[in-house]
Amino acid sequence: MSNIVLAITGGIAAYKSAIFSRLLVKVGFDVRVIMTTGAQAFITPLTLQALTGNEVHVSLLDEQAEAGMGHIELAKWADLIVIAPASANTLARLAMGMADDLLTTVCLATTAPVIIAPAMNQQMWAHPAVNLNVQTLRDMNYQIIQPASGEQACGDVGAGRLPEPEELLAEVLLFNAMQTTPQLLAGKRVVITAGPTVEGIDPVRYLSNHSTGKMGFALARACVAAGADVILIAGGKVALPTPLNVTRIDVLSAKDMLIAAQQCVDGTHIALQYLPEEDDEHSHDHIHEHYHEHSHDHAHHHGDCDCGEENQHAENVTDDNVKVADIFIATAAVADYRTEEAAPQKIKKTQEAMTLSLVKNPDILATISLAHPELFVVGFAAETQDVEHYARGKLLSKDLDLIACNDVSRADIGFASDDNAMQVFFSERYEHDSIILEKASKDEIAEQLATIIGETIWQRHQS
Numbered sequence: 001m002s003n004i005v006l007a008i009t010g011g012i013a014a015y016k017s018a019i020f021s022r023l024l025v026k027v028g029f030d031v032r033v034i035m036t037t038g039a040q041a042f043i044t045p046l047t048l049q050a051l052t053g054n055e056v057h058v059s060l061l062d063e064q065a066e067a068g069m070g071h072i073e074l075a076k077w078a079d080l081i082v083i084a085p086a087s088a089n090t091l092a093r094l095a096m097g098m099a100d101d102l103l104t105t106v107c108l109a110t111t112a113p114v115i116i117a118p119a120m121n122q123q124m125w126a127h128p129a130v131n132l133n134v135q136t137l138r139d140m141n142y143q144i145i146q147p148a149s150g151e152q153a154c155g156d157v158g159a160g161r162l163p164e165p166e167e168l169l170a171e172v173l174l175f176n177a178m179q180t181t182p183q184l185l186a187g188k189r190v191v192i193t194a195g196p197t198v199e200g201i202d203p204v205r206y207l208s209n210h211s212t213g214k215m216g217f218a219l220a221r222a223c224v225a226a227g228a229d230v231i232l233i234a235g236g237k238v239a240l241p242t243p244l245n246v247t248r249i250d251v252l253s254a255k256d257m258l259i260a261a262q263q264c265v266d267g268t269h270i271a272l273q274y275l276p277e278e279d280d281e282h283s284h285d286h287i288h289e290h291y292h293e294h295s296h297d298h299a300h301h302h303g304d305c306d307c308g309e310e311n312q313h314a315e316n317v318t319d320d321n322v323k324v325a326d327i328f329i330a331t332a333a334v335a336d337y338r339t340e341e342a343a344p345q346k347i348k349k350t351q352e353a354m355t356l357s358l359v360k361n362p363d364i365l366a367t368i369s370l371a372h373p374e375l376f377v378v379g380f381a382a383e384t385q386d387v388e389h390y391a392r393g394k395l396l397s398k399d400l401d402l403i404a405c406n407d408v409s410r411a412d413i414g415f416a417s418d419d420n421a422m423q424v425f426f427s428e429r430y431e432h433d434s435i436i437l438e439k440a441s442k443d444e445i446a447e448q449l450a451t452i453i454g455e456t457i458w459q460r461h462q463s
Contacts, residue, residue: 003032008033025053032078035056035058182226182454183226184455203346233257257364384407404424418442420437430459
């Protein structure tokens with residue numbers, strides 16, 4: 001998709017559309033703008049023309065444009081139509097199939113997908129008539145971006161805000177990716193660990209490492225684009241934004257990560273349990289709405305709760321509500337050791353030297369792999385020397401399906417870099433030569449890995 005028609009309707013949120021249009025242009029889209037009469041009361045066509053470099057379309061009955069059937073040409077030109085913001089009035093007119101202005105006419109005349117981002121007062125968004133119109137549009141395959149919640153221009157607080165321009169861009173990029181990416185992981189549940197772990201020394205000090213979590217988060221995005229249901233377990237207070245359509249669970253220590261990983265693989269983690277009415281409510285939702293409707297940022301730390309209570313909850317989950325994982329990808333840089341016992345109070349600097357007693361942490365990857373032989377397990381090896389030797393050793397000892405390895409001693413692909421390069425090794429059961437992934441962005445590497453995983457699973461099922 002390269003051609004986007006951005007339609008702007010009347011509402012104070014129209015100011016965000018100017019920024020959104022510029023973001024679309026910056027990532028490479030050719031953007032043409034349609035503005036309704038109401039939109040022009042809040043922002044001028046000249047602003048959008050300057051930001052997109054294209055003439056702004058404002059009238060269905062423009063004599064010059066319609067000499068060449070302008071509305072039909074625009075409908076055919078578009079690879080994607082995005083309506084942001086979409087007013088309650090626009091939702092109603094689209095649901096009724098009206099064609100009384102340029103926007104509604106183009107929507108009826110196009111074969112391109114249409115994404116709608118509603119924005120209105122929270123009481124309006126909650127009105128039964130608006131709900132009915134939204135459902136009607138979903139039934140007609142319009143894609144709906146759920147409004148954000150928060151304080152509104154009128155002073156009300158609630159759902160109805162237009163998401164921020166960056167969030168709108170992420171929605172478009174994900175939709176585009178899902179249209180262009182082979183759905184090799186469709187129907188698969190993928191559990192990914194990412195980032196470092198944190199092992200407490202005392203209430204203010206801890207042991208950790210330089211992992212940023214970028215590779216794991218990139219893999220989460222790539223797996224979603226390939227059709228997967230993704231659960232991301234982020235360790236060590238990773239500050240990266242949660243990818244769209246991803247259920248995120250935050251942990252600290254290696255022990256916490258192992259518990260979360262076991263429960264996510266088994267499908268019993270509390271973050272994965274949705275009420276039946278929620279499932280019914282969203283039975284027609286499009287690909288992005290899981291992100292909005294369900295909590296995607298579960299800042300859950302076992303140190304802050306009674307793990308026994310969580311386990312008790314898991315035991316009460318019925319089999320009908322449990323969906324086990326199909327794939328486990330361990331990108332987290334798990335600390336090998338932890339303090340034998342963290343000090344309850346801050347350790348004072350009273351001596352020239354301090355000795356810490358360390359004990360070995362659980363091996364999350366091996367524990368999960370050996371306990372679930374039916375699971376497709378992918379390991380990562382960040383090495384500084386003899387990369388292939390250590391990688392093949394881990395592949396065999398932990399009974400992995402494949403392992404992706406990189407040399408973090410290289411400054412250009414180390415922890416702090418946005419790029420990576422990898423070599424992928426396969427279990428002997430696949431009779432597959434290793435694959436070298438040349439240096440590229442972590443997002444590009446992740447896309448290649450998601451494809452390799454999908455193709456390898458297909459091979460596994462064929463054997």
